[in-house]
Amino acid sequence: MSVELPEIQILAEQMTQILLDKKIKSYDLQDFEKLQRVGFINKNRDDYDRLVGCTIKSINYRGNVIHIKMNKKMNLVLCPDYGAEILYHKDRDSLPKKHHLKIEFSDDTFFTIRQTGMGCILAASDSGVKDLYVIKRDFSDTPSPVGEHEFTFERFCELLDAKKQNIKAAIVGRTAIVVGLSNAAFQEIIYKARIHPKRNTSSLDDDEKHDLYDAMKQILNARICSGGKDSWKNLFGEQGRYTPVMGSNMKEKDCPECGARIEMITHGGGQVYFCPRCQK
Numbered sequence: 360m361s362v363e364l365p366e367i368q369i370l371a372e373q374m375t376q377i378l379l380d381k382k383i384k385s386y387d388l389q390d391f392e393k394l395q396r397v398g399f400i401n402k403n404r405d406d407y408d409r410l411v412g413c414t415i416k417s418i419n420y421r422g423n424v425i426h427i428k429m430n431k432k433m434n435l436v437l438c439p440d441y442g443a444e445i446l447y448h449k450d451r452d453s454l455p456k457k458h459h460l461k462i463e464f465s466d467d468t469f470f471t472i473r474q475t476g477m478g479c480i481l482a483a484s485d486s487g488v489k490d491l492y493v494i495k496r497d498f499s500d501t502p503s504p505v506g507e508h509e510f511t512f513e514r515f516c517e518l519l520d521a522k523k524q525n526i527k528a529a530i531v532g533r534t535a536i537v538v539g540l541s542n543a544a545f546q547e548i549i550y551k552a553r554i555h556p557k558r559n560t561s562s563l564d565d566d567e568k569h570d571l572y573d574a575m576k577q578i579l580n581a582r583i584c585s586g587g588k589d590s591w592k593n594l595f596g597e598q599g600r601y602t603p604v605m606g607s608n609m610k611e612k613d614c615p616e617c618g619a620r621i622e623m624i625t626h627g628g629g630q631v632y633f634c635p636r637c638q639k
């Protein structure tokens with residue numbers, strides 16, 4: 360499953376609790392060639408050598424990206440876009456069989472990352488980090504849908520009105536007016552706002568825009584408060600408790616609001632589940 364802003368926030372906060380001031384003793388890369396070919400792992404393996412001996416100084420996040428800043432002018436940037444298992448291990452016994460990157464700290468604890476879908480694990484120097492595609496993409500002027508006071512309803516409408524585009528393109532991907540969301544959050548937000556997935560943003564009236572803005576905040580905050588989605592595990596391997604209100608988990612089920620059978624369309628490069636009666 361995709362890792363979106365709520366799960367990134369949970370991971371980054373847990374990493375801040377447990378990883379700060381830990382010193383990297385060694386690392387291991389496994390089974391990484393496929394990710395390396397598409398630029399999701401550094402082309403030059405030696406870049407990771409420079410992480411050895413570094414101490415973790417801060418952890419920042421935005422959108423789908425976690426930026427781990429170290430001393431000695433080094434950084435590790437994680438962007439688990441299409442799914443990853445990112446885990447902390449207090450000893451060797453709980454290490455998973457497979458990883459892409461394993462880090463051993465000087466206190467004999469571990470941190471492992473395995474991408475289960477496409478996504479980045481990149482080592483970068485202080486001078487190189489700002490040029491990384493995912494840093495430019497998510498540490499940008501595009502607002503975050505939660506956690507930023509400047510992202511008011513008025514700002515949301517301005518951005519929505521500036522681009523007349525399909526509702527999915529406004530929420531997910533390159534032309535989105537917010538960072539950090541993918542197809543999973545999109546399905547939930549428009550179901551809660553009772554908006555059909557094929558709508559164009561230019562056709563939304565003020566009430567619908569309000570519903571969309573409120574639905575976005577409510578869905579994302581509920582997911583953060585419930586420890587992430589129930590198909591996802593946090594840094595300590597604990598399952599999230601949030602069940603999506605719409606998505607593939609609703610396949611062949613009836614709408615809890617109106618009883619109509621949930622339908623699915625392929626739209627904007629993904630499967631979108633929706634209620635044909637509630638969503639207009």
Ligand SMILES: [Zn+2]
Nearest residue numbers: 614617634637
């Ligand atoms: Zn319905």
